[in-house]
Amino acid sequence: QVQLVESGGGLVQAGGSLRLSCAASGRTFSSYGMGWFRQAPGKERERVAAISGSGTRTYYTDSVKGRFTISRDNAKNTVYLQMSTLKAEDTAVYFCASAEVFNSWVIPLEFETWGQGTQVTVSS
Numbered sequence: 001q002v003q004l005v006e007s008g009g010g011l012v013q014a015g016g017s018l019r020l021s022c023a024a025s026g027r028t029f030s031s032y033g034m035g036w037f038r039q040a041p042g043k044e045r046e047r048v049a050a051i052s053g054s055g056t057r058t059y060y061t062d063s064v065k066g067r068f069t070i071s072r073d074n075a076k077n078t079v080y081l082q083m084s085t086l087k088a089e090d091t092a093v094y095f096c097a098s099a100e101v102f103n104s105w106v107i108p109l110e111f112e113t114w115g116q117g118t119q120v121t122v123s124s
Contacts, residue, residue, distance in 0.1 A: 001112075004025075004097070005115055006094065007022075008020040015086065016084075017086065019083070022079045026077070033100075035097045037097060037111075045095075046061065048068065049068055050070065055071065063089075087124075088123070092120060098112060
């Protein structure tokens, strides 16, 4: 089964940018739809962005549209979350997740495997 490891989190001032990476260990990475989630203290886990196996379809929650970009490089078995114009309310632990799909255009609704998370802290 695929294993996921996030990196790239850290402390950034409001208005700044961070790029998160999620490296996947597994076969046929393009067979996995991928997502980024976040969980802030005292709040439920929230789906931030998702991408189909082929990378041709994406989803963003309204609060990050225009600021975050999800992408993937299937040759590198890596999915990215480019975050710009960061706000204090973006502070959370960010998790990547995967779900195997048989059609590369599918964005999963349910995810099977989760990374350990990486902390993003935005100072205001």
